[in-house]
Amino acid sequence: MSYKFEIENLNAWFGSKHVLRDISMKIREKAVTAIIGPSGCGKTTLIRCINRMHEIGPNARVSGKVLFNGIDIYAADVDPVQIRRKMGMVFQKPNPFPMMSIYDNVAAGLKLNGMRNREKLDTVVERSLKMAILWDEVKDDLNKSGASLSGGQQQRLCIARALAVEPEVMLMDEPASALDPIATAKLEVLIRMLAKDYTVVIVTHNMQQAARAADFTAFLYLGELIEYGPTKALFENPENELTEKYITGQFG
Amino acid sequence: MDHYTVRKIIDRSMRIFAYLALIVALIPLFSIIGEVFLKGVSSVNINFFTQPSPTVGEAGGGVANAIQGTLITVGLASLIGVPLGLISGIFLSEYSEAKISSPIRFFNDVLSGFPSIVVGIFGYALIVRAIGFSVTAAAFALAIIMLPIVTRTTEEAMKLVPATVREAAIALGVPRWRTIVTVVLSGAKKGVATGILLAVARIAGESAPILVTMGYWRWWFAGLNQPVASLTLNIYIFAISPFENWQVLAWGSALVLVMLILGINIIVRAATREKYK
Numbered sequence: 454m455s456y457k458f459e460i461e462n463l464n465a466w467f468g469s470k471h472v473l474r475d476i477s478m479k480i481r482e483k484a485v486t487a488i489i490g491p492s493g494c495g496k497t498t499l500i501r502c503i504n505r506m507h508e509i510g511p512n513a514r515v516s517g518k519v520l521f522n523g524i525d526i527y528a529a530d531v532d533p534v535q536i537r538r539k540m541g542m543v544f545q546k547p548n549p550f551p552m553m554s555i556y557d558n559v560a561a562g563l564k565l566n567g568m569r570n571r572e573k574l575d576t577v578v579e580r581s582l583k584m585a586i587l588w589d590e591v592k593d594d595l596n597k598s599g600a601s602l603s604g605g606q607q608q609r610l611c612i613a614r615a616l617a618v619e620p621e622v623m624l625m626d627e628p629a630s631a632l633d634p635i636a637t638a639k640l641e642v643l644i645r646m647l648a649k650d651y652t653v654v655i656v657t658h659n660m661q662q663a664a665r666a667a668d669f670t671a672f673l674y675l676g677e678l679i680e681y682g683p684t685k686a687l688f689e690n691p692e693n694e695l696t697e698k699y700i701t702g703q704f705g
Numbered sequence: 706m707d708h709y710t711v712r713k714i715i716d717r718s719m720r721i722f723a724y725l726a727l728i729v730a731l732i733p734l735f736s737i738i739g740e741v742f743l744k745g746v747s748s749v750n751i752n753f754f755t756q757p758s759p760t761v762g763e764a765g766g767g768v769a770n771a772i773q774g775t776l777i778t779v780g781l782a783s784l785i786g787v788p789l790g791l792i793s794g795i796f797l798s799e800y801s802e803a804k805i806s807s808p809i810r811f812f813n814d815v816l817s818g819f820p821s822i823v824v825g826i827f828g829y830a831l832i833v834r835a836i837g838f839s840v841t842a843a844a845f846a847l848a849i850i851m852l853p854i855v856t857r858t859t860e861e862a863m864k865l866v867p868a869t870v871r872e873a874a875i876a877l878g879v880p881r882w883r884t885i886v887t888v889v890l891s892g893a894k895k896g897v898a899t900g901i902l903l904a905v906a907r908i909a910g911e912s913a914p915i916l917v918t919m920g921y922w923r924w925w926f927a928g929l930n931q932p933v934a935s936l937t938l939n940i941y942i943f944a945i946s947p948f949e950n951w952q953v954l955a956w957g958s959a960l961v962l963v964m965l966i967l968g969i970n971i972i973v974r975a976a977t978r979e980k981y982k
Contacts, residue, residue: 506876511802538878548869552891562877565887611873618877 457482457622457652458503463517465498465507472498474676476517480669485644485653487667487684489660491704495676496656497545500624503654504540505533522621538566540622541615545630547607549599549614556595558610562618577617585613586643605636612643623647625655629662641666660700664688672696738963745960748953758923758934758943764950768958770925774840774933775962777926778919779909781844786851786908787901793852794859794897799885810860817853824849825914833918840926840933842918847911851904858900862893895977902973906966912937936962 458480465473472495480486488496501507502515505526518525526536549558557564559578568574582588587609599610608628615623629637644666647653657663663670664684671681680687680696691697698704752767759766797806828846866889874884890897919932921942926933936958943955
């Protein structure tokens with residue numbers, strides 16, 4: 454197995470607040486890597502540094518390197534828009550485009566970047582919805598509003614939207630936090646399926662979810678990477694005392 | 706009486722009070738529309754829409770020239786004011802981190818509070834003294850009156866689009882300008898259209914700035930450096946005239962103006978109706 458990302462000495466700030474401290478980690482290709490930790494530990498910031506979304510916030514700053522396929526995405530000549538096109542992102546709250554139909558939501562990434570070929574779009578929309586395990590539920594309602602779907606369906610719609618641009622990576626920021634247990638279970642099945650073709654990074658505050666879905670798990674605390682390794686080892690045999698306290702529910 | 710009964714009584718009386726307040730507030734609106742309709746409708750016939758204003762002693766006549774003039778003036782003003790207001794509103798909403806945003810917002814608010822006659826005098830000083838009383842000068846003054854309304858409502862409407870929707874587009878690798886134009890503006894189009902409509906309705910009814918930039922005029926459109934007639938000054942001149950047929954035409958003009966504004970409202974409502982229920 455090879456590495457998709459190599460993060461080296463990554464630091465991130467919001468104004469004077471230092472939210473990530475000297476993070477260095479390597480993320481495997483075609484595997485699920487979970488980032489866990491208590492609220493405010495910087496896990497969302499870390500995932501947003503991977504596709505350069507952190508910097509769109511006010512007073513946000515980053516230092517260090519994130520090598521993506523061996524290339525530093527923070528190098529001066531790298532266009533963040535091109536980087537983001539290679540990585541799909543799914544957010545905490547499902548955020549389909551409210552003025553668009555289900556079809557247009559999935560096609561949005563291609564359409565907004567100038568794709569007009571209807572046949573190609575049809576193919577992509579169907580394939581993406583099938584991959585997101587949503588096709589059977591919406592195939593007769595493609596012209597309905599994306600906002601008319603249930604929360605779990607909306608989140609899968611957002612996943613289909615991210616998949617439609619054929620990314621190499623799926624970044625998921627607590628994708629199940631607004632979902633009920635049944636929708637969450639469906640989502641975890643989907644995450645495992647995606648890992649066959651994609652590199653998946655998932656932020657979660659749900660340790661069981663990390664244990665079920667992730668191949669590797671990283672534990673973050675107060676902006677620092679405390680422990681990182683195969684999920685099984687981290688949960689069954691944590692090396693660090695803090696990790697052990699966190700996964701046994703003594704804080705967080 | 707127990708607490709529940711007291712609460713129910715208070716709830717009911719507050720509700721009755723709210724309905725009463727609503728009725729009182731609507732009385733002026735409907736009495737104006739009713740009065741204008743009853744008095745104005747008698748003057749409406751085919752001549753009314755096809756003939757220009759009558760001269761003294763002339764029977765009949767219409768307000769066709771004033772309808773034409775008002776449409777041209779408002780159209781021209783919108784051509785200047787709407788794009789400028791839209792762009793300013795987009796800037797204030799989407800680039801609020803820019804240092805210049807806060808002073809622009811402040812001066813925009815000040816501008817929206819300016820008396821329209823002052824804006825008219827400004828138009829007089831800048832345009833009338835250069836090219837004379839003209840529809841161009843009037844449109845310029847009206848555009849300045851539109852500008853802060855369009856700017857403010859565009860900004861407010863675009864800020865209502867959730868940040869998560871913007872993030873979704875940016876994360877898809879859509880450039881910022883394209884995110885703004887397609888995703889944010891399309892999400893805000895109802896509010897933006899309402900703002901433009903408000904501004905158009907506001908300037909369609911303006912009379913003071915027109916008075917000092919082009920004055921009363923009874924003829925047809927004759928070029929951008931000439932004045933045109935207007936419904937508002939028609940109302941003013943005809944209503945205070947001693948001739949009965951002119952007074953009737955004043956009511957007719959008022960009716961057309963009210964219908965115009967009502968019509969714009971209805972069209973915009975229909976055009977921006979939610980696609981999805």
